[in-house]
Amino acid sequence: MPLNYFLSMNDNKSNEHFLAKTFAGLEEVLQQELEQLGARNCQKHSRSVSFEGDFALLYKVNYFCRTALRILWEMDRFRFQNNNQFYDAIYKFPAEKYLSKDGTLAVSASLTESQFKTPLFASVLAKDAICDRFRSMFEERPSVDKDEPDVQFHLHIFRDECILYLDSSGESLHKRGYKVAGHPAQINEVLAAAMIMLSGWHGECDFIDNMCGSGTLLIEAAMQALHIPAGYYRHHWGFMRWKNYDRCLWNKIVDSANIKDDVNVNFYGYDVSGRYLGMAKANVEEAELQDFIFLEKSDMADTRPERTPALIMINPPYGERLDVEDIRSLYKQIGDTWKQHFAGCMAFVISSDLNALKNIGLHPTRNIKLFNGPLECRFQKFELYSGKKSFQNKIEKKR
Numbered sequence: 001m002p003l004n005y006f007l008s009m010n011d012n013k014s015n016e017h018f019l020a021k022t023f024a025g026l027e028e029v030l031q032q033e034l035e036q037l038g039a040r041n042c043q044k045h046s047r048s049v050s051f052e053g054d055f056a057l058l059y060k061v062n063y064f065c066r067t068a069l070r071i072l073w074e075m076d077r078f079r080f081q082n083n084n085q086f087y088d089a090i091y092k093f094p095a096e097k098y099l100s101k102d103g104t105l106a107v108s109a110s111l112t113e114s115q116f117k118t119p120l121f122a123s124v125l126a127k128d129a130i131c132d133r134f135r136s137m138f139e140e141r142p143s144v145d146k147d148e149p150d151v152q153f154h155l156h157i158f159r160d161e162c163i164l165y166l167d168s169s170g171e172s173l174h175k176r177g178y179k180v181a182g183h184p185a186q187i188n189e190v191l192a193a194a195m196i197m198l199s200g201w202h203g204e205c206d207f208i209d210n211m212c213g214s215g216t217l218l219i220e221a222a223m224q225a226l227h228i229p230a231g232y233y234r235h236h237w238g239f240m241r242w243k244n245y246d247r248c249l250w251n252k253i254v255d256s257a258n259i260k261d262d263v264n265v266n267f268y269g270y271d272v273s274g275r276y277l278g279m280a281k282a283n284v285e286e287a288e289l290q291d292f293i294f295l296e297k298s299d300m301a302d303t304r305p306e307r308t309p310a311l312i313m314i315n316p317p318y319g320e321r322l323d324v325e326d327i328r329s330l331y332k333q334i335g336d337t338w339k340q341h342f343a344g345c346m347a348f349v350i351s352s353d354l355n356a357l358k359n360i361g362l363h364p365t366r367n368i369k370l371f372n373g374p375l376e377c378r379f380q381k382f383e384l385y386s387g388k389k390s391f392q393n394k395i396e397k398k399r
Contacts, residue, residue, distance in 0.1 A: 017074040066193035072165035090129035104145035109155040150241040170238030177233030178287035181279035183214035212269030215280030308344040335360035
């Protein structure tokens, strides 16, 4: 079916309204990424960015965006004073344009200063309205499937206003599709991608992770350097189950990727644990990046750069999900290793243990608040000077 058919399904509007969800602290980097992808009228909110664009942008952002957790398509917004008005407004929404009568649905809700006491009550009332509409039209109703619905509806309710969204992503977009082995304290892929963007690195020099765990930072860095889309390894998105799914349009979006065959930099990962290094190897091979990412079992103190300048980025233990006997000594070893063996490089570290970070013994030139799951962290930058020339000066010469 042609694209203009789908646009006509939403009141002939050529300008759709979307909402991209992310982690706290990543709103600005998400906005920048959305604008680069062609989004218009971006506005930052708490843990999200609203934006506008055509229907094709919905597919494009789902496939290319690295720092979004999910993309919601705004379908309707209305005000209500009581349960009946809320029910009637949802009942009038033409859900049959997106959901089949024998399909499955799920409804979720978020509330702020609402007359509803719980999100569950609002979602159940909305589900009843949608199903009642189907029953009146077709004498059948879709079933509820909370795990893998054909259409996921989401309600954002603030006081007496409700915004009705369709969740186009399905599973969270941090689930890239290359993870076959998981570290007990692995970093989220969306956060890892954002950290690399925040570092200012664009593939000008080697990328090193002295404590690589399951390899997330290395894989995300290689994907960025090679221009591999965030969704390259995924096979399913929520919008693929909608009645208005346009396979031809989706194939055009996928084919528009300009993936590089090679880059002039390498990616080095080290870990003292053979078990964790095995996880990293499995993930790297699943991502088919073994020609670019080199892994080696090594203690942090024994690592060296193959060449300088290089960018180092690590996600060391925080003492939260992994037991560390002496976390302060570990962080001191990090600083000592960088000072002794990585002069001329730039280093970044993320941790929720602010006291342990002080034991690195270096003065951070940047200190950004980020969240790794529920943990409030600091993402710190250190320039490891070599003589009079800083890392940044060397990088500028390479550009």
